[in-house]
Every structure is written in structure tokens, then in C-alpha cells.
Amino acid sequence: MADIDLSSVGKDFAGTPALQDITTRFHDGEFIALLGPSGCGKTTLLRLLAGFEMPDRGRIAIGGCDVADAGRGAMVPPEDRNIGFVFQSYALWPHMSVRRNVSYPLEIRRLSRDAIATRTEAALQATGLGDYADRMPSDLSGGQRQRVALARCLVSDPQAVLLDEPLANLDVALRASMQAVFTDFHRRTGATMVYVTHDQSEAMAMADRIAVMDRGRIRQLDTPQNLYERPASRFVAEFVGRGTVVPVQAHDGAGRARILGAEVAVNAAPQSRFVDHVCLRPENLAISETGDLRAKVARVTYLGGKYLLETVLDCGTRLVTETRARFDPGAQLGLTINAPWAFAED
Template sequence: MAELTLTQVAKHFGGTPALKSVTTTVRDGEFLALLGPSGCGKSTLLRLLAGFDQPTEGRISIGAQEVANAATRVNVAPEARNIGFVFQSYALWPHMTVRRNVGYPLEIRRLPKPEREARIDAALAATALEPFGDRMPSDLSGGQRQRVALARCLVSDPTAVLLDEPLANLDVALRASMQEMFSDFHRRTGATMVYVTHDQAEAMAMADRIAVMNHGAIVQLDTPEALYARPRSRFVAEFIGEGAVVPLTGTTHGDQGAEATLLGTRLQVETDTQQPALACLRPENLTIAESGPVRARVERVTYLGGRYRLDLTAASGEALVTQSATRLSPGDQIGLALSAPWALPPPDRTHS
């Protein structure tokens, strides 16, 4: 395995930037998720790592080897990068058995048959496909086909594994099962993995770190816990998790930490900036309390199984989200107590 390094990498299509001067490193053995809305550049970044596209600017290295450099026109072919790629569409050969699908990359390389068979056996074992080796793809479920695509990727012992929304075509229950399979595989092998998704639940469940992308740039690269608890921009605060971003004023710093005014209430806030202008209010920052200082109207009630999501409008006009153990009704007036939220810098100092 090896780390993947991008240095000021940009990609333009017809003069339009799809990726803007990205500099980052995927650590050796790390599971990194690229997360963002459609068109943010995450699949473009993955294709550049794989060698399917060439960067317009910047350079890419796999370990100590430079595999792409726009200035010197170095561009190592995909098959010479030893990168495994798992497609959303599976891309299996319908006329080949599972075993032949998995081993076909080794046939192309003309590996001796004993070595080829041993590698196929190992890849099938790693993906729990040993009982299905003689089946055709048409006889498999969606999850089994996805595992065949992963096994075919693994059989070549790649330096890194790139996955482009591999669970998008699966139902909810099967996605959860496959998430466990990918996580278990990563723990067993220690493979460097880069996983593209627009589903934050997938990214949060599996990744060591998540690169949140927007408009062709990485706006925050952090652990799932840090992205949720300490977003660095309004975009990340609103894209990750549930909650609301509201303005705050009058921040002061003292021995007990920072205080500010939001929703007409003076309270402590958590921050690492001197002059925050926004607060990220997660559902857990709002507790229903009749004597609470913030008044709000219930707009919508959604049952989540054992609890209810409440969409609220504060008396000051801000939209809020919290949860309740009991059912309320639209139109109900409630009080809210606030606990210390995370405070963000002004919007003009962020990527949002």
C-alpha cells in the first residue's frame, strides 16, 4: 500500500473548472470518503487518481512515484498505476462465471495458472464469494455482484482501491450490509481506500476521514466526529447532519470561555475564532422546556422510530430542528433551552 498525494491539482473541461487546485494526501492505509453534492468534483478527483483523466494543472503521486504532472506531461497509464477501481455499475462480463470475472485481469497479464488460481481463491475468500464461483452474474443479487466487482479489483493486489458510489444501486437494507462488508474488508487488509459518495450516512459509517467537497474544492477534510461537532463553514454545517445555522452577536471571551447572543439569549458558545458570526445548532443543542427562554412554533412532526423530529420556527423567525420523545402537533407553541453550540467564523472567511 502507499499514500496518495495531490498537489495543486485542477481539471478543466472546455475551460470550465471541475476541480480547483486541490492539495491533499490520502494516508497509507486510510479509508477516505469524498462527500459532496452532485457536480462538486468528487468523481473527477477519483478519475484523476485512477488515470482515466489527466490533470489540467498540478501533479499526483502514488507513494514515491509521480504518476501525473501537467507541467511535464507525465501521465502513467491506468493499468500501470496498480490502482483498483470499483464502478457503480459493477461492469461485470455477463458471459463469464464469477470466478472468470474475478480472474480476468490476471489472464490479461498472463500470470501462470497456479498463481492465478491462488489469487482468485484469496479474492473470493476476502469477499465471502467462495460458494458462488461457478455462477453467472445474472444469477446473483445486486450485493453479490458488487462483491464480485470488489473481488476483481482485489485480485491484482492493488496499491489503493477507488470506489465510485458503489452502493448507489442497492436498496437500503443491502446498503447497510455492504457498508459492513467494506468496513470489515478495510480492517482486515489495511488497504488505502478512496470512496466517493453523496450519502453522508455511508461516509460517516465507514470513513476514517471525510473530504467534504463543493464547487470543485475540498472545503473541509476531517474526521466524521469533527465535521459534525466543529464544522468550519456554513456549507459544511448545513450539509453534514441535521440542525440550523443562526446568526450570533456580541461575542466576548473570558475565563469561562466564550459567550454570545443568539435567538435573543445570552449563553456560552464553543469556538476557536475570535469573532464568530454564526452558530451551528444541532438537535441536541435544543431541549424542550416550558420555561425555556426561546419560544418556537412546531411546523412539522416526523416519526423516526422511537422519537419524533420537530421542524420549528423560532419567535425571531429562524428555522430550527430538534427531537422529542413524545408526539407534538403542528401549531403547538413550545419553549426551548439551549446548550452551548459551535460558533463559526463570518461567511466571507469560509468556502461556503
């Protein structure tokens, strides 16, 4: 298994930067999710790691060995990187059985017949495909085909596994069950995994750390909990989870701030005396008759056991909160702000 190191990596397409100055490390055995809007550069970064593209600037090392160095014009081809790649489209050979699809990478490497049979059977069993080994891809469901792609990746014993939105083609229920498959796969193999997705719930559920990307840069690389509770910028605060970013009107540098006309306690990074925005998540807002803010319910969404309320203040600011009690649109509420996260806009 291997660390993945990126040093000042950049990539342009037709003169337009797709990646800009990416410098970071994905640690050995980590499950990393690349999360961001369309066009932010996450798939480009994955393709650079795989060796499908050459960086225009910077250096990439996997397991301590340089696999791409733009300064020297050196690049290790994909087949020599010992990296598994799971595509969104599965990329299975339709004329081969499940067993042959899984074993084919070993056949290409000219391993012995016994070694191929042993490793193929182990990969099939690890992904729950033992009973489907002799079926053709056309006879499988979407989730089963995805398991074949995983087994084919696992059989090569890769030092890192790259996954490009592998659940995007599955229905909601199947995606939820496949998340457990990927998590088990990671735990069992211990491989470093880099997973591209635009689905926040997938990233939050599976990743050890998430790299939130925007316009070719990593805006924050952190644990799911820290990204949600302690975003480092307005972009991350607005992109991850529900909530509203509002300006701080005044801050005393000691944990008290004036927000939307109310004096409230705020949380901030240690020794952070200058903050100018807060992120108000649903849990930072409590419904109270004596609340600091007066709001009108604009929309009600049932979430199963609770309701999501979109409210509007007199000043026009929209805030989102959750409650187990039902309120109708147009209802007037009092809201109290409880310890939101404060940060300095980047």
C-alpha cells in the same frame, strides 16, 4: 499500500473549472470518503487518481511516485498504477463466470496457472463468494455482483482502491449490509481507499476521514465526528447533518455569545476570538417550559423511538430538535440553547 498526495491539482471542462487547487494528502491505509452535492468535482477527482483523466494543473503522487504531472505533461496510464476501481455499474463480463471475472486481471498479467488459482480462491473466500464461483453474473443479486467487483479488485493486491458510488444501485437494506462488507474489506486488506458518495450516512459509517467538496474545492477534510460537531464553514455546517446556521449577534471572545436574543455559552476552535455564526444541531436544543426561545411546532417526523420536530420562532427562524415525547403541529414550546459550535464564516 500507499499515501496519495495531490499538489495544486486543477481540471477544467470546456473552460469551466471542475477542480480548483486541490492540495491534500490521503494517508497510507486510510478510508477516505469524498462527499458533496452533484457537480462538486468528487467523481472528477476519482478519475484523476485512477488515470482516466489528465490534470490540467498540478501533480499527483501515489506511494511516493508521481503518476501525473501537468507541468511536465507526464502521466502514468491506469494499467500501470496498481489501483483497483469499483464502478457503480459493477462492470462485470456477462459471458464469464464469477471465477473468471475475478481471475481475469491476473490472466492479463500472465501469472502462472497455480498463482491465478490460489489468488482467485483467496479473493472469493474473502468476499464470501466461494459457493457462487461457477455462477454467471445474471444469476446473482445486486449485492452479490458488488462482491464480485470487490473480489476482482482484491485479487490484484492493489496499493489503493477507488470506489465510485458503489452502493447507489442497491436497495436500502442491502446498502446497510454492504457497508459492513466494505469496512471488513478495508480492515482485511489495509489498502488506501477513496470512496465517492453523496450519502452522508455511508460516509459517516465507513470513512476514517471525509473530504466535503463544493464547486471543485475541498471545504473541509476531517473525521466524521469533527465535521458534525465542529464544522469549519457555513457550507459544511449546513451540508453535513441536520441543523440550522444562525448569526451571532454579539461575542465576548471568552465563550459567551448572544444568539437569537439569548445569552448562551458557545464552543469554538482554540484561540478563536472572532466568530460570527453558530450551528444549532438538534442536540443543542432542549425543550423547556422556561426556555430562552419560544417556538411553534411546524412538522413532526417519527424516527423510531423518538420524534424530529421542526419548529418556527416568532422571528421566522426554523430550528430542529429531537424528543421522545410526541408533540402535535401547532404546539407551543420553550427551547433552551446548549453550547453550540461557533465559527467564522469563510
